[in-house]
Amino acid sequence: MRAYEKNKHLILGAVGIFIFLCIWYAATKLTSLGKVMPDPVTVFGGFFKAFIEPIGTKTMTVHILISLRRMLIPYVFGGFFGVLVGVLMGWYKVADAIFMPYIQMLRPIPPIAWIPLSIIWFGFDEGSKYFLIFLACFFTIALTTYNGVHSVDETLVRASKMLGANDRQLFLTIVLPTTVPYIFSGLQVALGSAWATIVAAEMIRSSEGVGWLIVRGQDVGNMTQIMIGIVAIALTGLLITTLMRVLESKLCAWTVRGK
Amino acid sequence: MKKKQGVRMDKYLLISVLSVCVGIFVWWLVTDGLGLFRSNVLPSPVKVCQTFLKKWVETKPDGATLLQHLVASLKVALGGYLIGALVGIPLGIFMAWNDKIDMLVRPVFDLVRTIPGVAWTSVMVTLVGIGYMSKALVIFISAMVAMVINSYSGIKQTKTVHLWVGQTFGASNWDLLTKVAIPSALPMIFTGLDVALGSAWTTLVAAELLASTRGLGFMIQQARGIFRLDIVIVGMVVIAITGAILSSIIRKIGDKVVKGGRLR
Numbered sequence: 001m002r003a004y005e006k007n008k009h010l011i012l013g014a015v016g017i018f019i020f021l022c023i024w025y026a027a028t029k030l031t032s033l034g035k036v037m038p039d040p041v042t043v044f045g046g047f048f049k050a051f052i053e054p055i056g057t058k059t060m061t062v063h064i065l066i067s068l069r070r071m072l073i074p075y076v077f078g079g080f081f082g083v084l085v086g087v088l089m090g091w092y093k094v095a096d097a098i099f100m101p102y103i104q105m106l107r108p109i110p111p112i113a114w115i116p117l118s119i120i121w122f123g124f125d126e127g128s129k130y131f132l133i134f135l136a137c138f139f140t141i142a143l144t145t146y147n148g149v150h151s152v153d154e155t156l157v158r159a160s161k162m163l164g165a166n167d168r169q170l171f172l173t174i175v176l177p178t179t180v181p182y183i184f185s186g187l188q189v190a191l192g193s194a195w196a197t198i199v200a201a202e203m204i205r206s207s208e209g210v211g212w213l214i215v216r217g218q219d220v221g222n223m224t225q226i227m228i229g230i231v232a233i234a235l236t237g238l239l240i241t242t243l244m245r246v247l248e249s250k251l252c253a254w255t256v257r258g259k
Numbered sequence: 260m261k262k263k264q265g266v267r268m269d270k271y272l273l274i275s276v277l278s279v280c281v282g283i284f285v286w287w288l289v290t291d292g293l294g295l296f297r298s299n300v301l302p303s304p305v306k307v308c309q310t311f312l313k314k315w316v317e318t319k320p321d322g323a324t325l326l327q328h329l330v331a332s333l334k335v336a337l338g339g340y341l342i343g344a345l346v347g348i349p350l351g352i353f354m355a356w357n358d359k360i361d362m363l364v365r366p367v368f369d370l371v372r373t374i375p376g377v378a379w380t381s382v383m384v385t386l387v388g389i390g391y392m393s394k395a396l397v398i399f400i401s402a403m404v405a406m407v408i409n410s411y412s413g414i415k416q417t418k419t420v421h422l423w424v425g426q427t428f429g430a431s432n433w434d435l436l437t438k439v440a441i442p443s444a445l446p447m448i449f450t451g452l453d454v455a456l457g458s459a460w461t462t463l464v465a466a467e468l469l470a471s472t473r474g475l476g477f478m479i480q481q482a483r484g485i486f487r488l489d490i491v492i493v494g495m496v497v498i499a500i501t502g503a504i505l506s507s508i509i510r511k512i513g514d515k516v517v518k519g520g521r522l523r
Contacts, residue, residue, distance in 0.1 A: 012362035020367045036386055097274035102282065108499035110461035112377070113476070115468060116483030116491050120300070196375030200465045203377060211378075215469075218381035226381045230374055237373035 043227040067209040071198045074133035082141025090149025111136035136197040137190040148182025299486040310489040321481040332474040339398025340459040347406025355414035376401030376462035401462040402455040409451025413444030449513035
C-alpha cells in the first residue's frame with residue numbers, strides 16, 4: 001500500500017511536470033509568446049549543451065561551481081560565527097544584552113540592500129560577495145540558534161544541576177541536543193537566502209557564475225540564455241537544499257523536524 | 260514571558276543602551292573623531308543623520324526626494340504583493356484541498372519556487388521592458404510563491420479529527436473547507452502574508468538595483484556610483500524601517516483577525 005501510494009505520487013508528479021512542459025511548448029508554438037520566449041526543448045537542450053559548449057568563456061559546470069564556491073565559503077563562516085554568537089547570547093544574559101540590539105537593528109536590512117555598500121568596501125571581486133553571503137547567513141543562524149538555546153527545558157537544566165552536572169556536561173548533554181534542530185533549520189533557511197543573494201550579487205556585478213548567465217542574456221537580448229540560467233539556478237538550488245535536508249536527517253536522526 | 264523580563268531586565272537594558280552608545284561612539288571616533296575613514300568609505304553618524312534630514316526635501320543627486328523614492332518603491336511592492344496574495348492564497352488552499360491537483364501541481368511548483376525572485380527580473384525586463392510592470396511582475400511571483408507555500412501547509416495541518424467530526428455531522432465538502440480547514444489555516448496564512456511581504460520587499464530592492472529609474476534601491480545604487488555613502492546608508496535604514504513597519508502592520512491585522520490562533 002505504501003509503495004503504491006509513493007508510486008502514485010511519482011506518476012502524477014511526472015504527469016504534472018509533463019503537462020506543464022506541454023503547455024509551455026504549446027504557448028510558444030501557437031501564440032505570439034513564441035517570439036520572445038524559447039520553447040522548453042530549446043531551453044533544456046541548451047542547458048545540457050552548455051555543459052560541453054562554453055557560454056561566455058566557461059562551461060555550465062564551471063559557472064555553477066564558481067557560484068557554489070562563492071556561496072559556500074562565507075556560508076561556512078557565517079554558520080560558524082552565527083552558531084557561536086547565538087549560543088553565547090542564549091546562554092549569557094550579558095552577551096544577549098550587548099549583541100541583541102545590533103542584531104535587531106541590522107537584521108531588517110535585506111542582504112541585497114548591502115550590495116552597494118559592500119562593493120565600495122570590498123571592491124567588485126570576491127570580497128564583496130563573501131561579505132554579503134556572510135551577512136545573509138549570520139543573522140538568521142544566530143537568531144535561530146538563540147531561540148534554540150532558549151527553548152531548552154528549564155526543568156531539565158535544574159534537574160541536571162541538582163544532580164551535580166557541571167557547565168560543560170550541561171551544555172553538551174542538554175543544551176546542544178535541544179539546539180541542534182534549531183541550528184539546522186537556521187542553516188536550511190540561510191542556505192536558501194544565501195543562494196538568492198549570490199544570484200542577485202552576480203547579476204549586479206560579475207563576469208561569471210549563474211547570475212551572470214542571466215544578466216548577460218538580458219544584455220544581449222538572448223532569452224534562451226536567460227532561461228538556461230534560470231534552469232541552472234533552480235536545479236542547483238534544489239540540489240543543495242535537498243542535500244542539506246539529507247544531511248540533517250542523517251546527523252540529527254533523533255529529532256527529524258516535520259515528518 | 261515579556262512581562263517577566265521587563266521587571267528584571269533593567270540591568271540588562273542598561274547594558275544594551277550602553278552597548279549601542281559605545282557602538283555609535285566608536286563609529287563617530289573612527290570617522291569624525293580621529294578621521295581614520297573618509298566619508299567616501301565610511302561616513303560619520305552625524306553626516307548620515309544630516310543627510311537623512313536633508314534628503315526629504317533635496318532632489319540631488321538622483322532626481323527625487325526620499326519621500327518620492329519611498330512612494331515609488333511602496334507602489335510597486337504593494338501592487339505586486341496584493342495581487343500575489345490574491346492569487347497565491349486561493350491557489351495554495353486549492354492545491355492542499357484537492358489531492359489529485361496537489362500531486363499534479365506540487366512538483367512543478369517545487370521546481371518553480373527554488374528560483375529566487377531576483378532571477379525573474381531579467382525575464383520580465385526582456386518581456387515587458389524596464390518599468391512598473393516588470394518590477395511588479397517579479398514581486399508578484401516572489402510574493403505568490405511564499406503565499407502558496409504557507410496557505411498550503413496551513414490547510415494540510417488541519418486536524419483530521421476535526422474533519423471527521425464535521426463529516427459525522429453531515430458537513431459537505433464545501434462546509435469542511437470554509438468552516439473547518441480555512442479557519443484553522445488562518446494563522447499560517449497570516450504567517451504567509453508576513454513572509455511574502457518580506458520577500459516582496461527584498462525582491463523589490465534587488466529589482467530596483469538592477470533595473471529602475473526611481474525607488475529606494477535605485478537611490479542607493481546611484482549614490483554608490485558617486486561614492487555618496489551617507490545616502491547609501493540612509494537608503495538602507497529607510498528600507499529596513501519600512502520593511503519592519505509593514506511587517507508589524509500585517510502582524511497587527513493578523514492578531515485582530517485570527518481568533519484563538521497562535522501567531523508567532
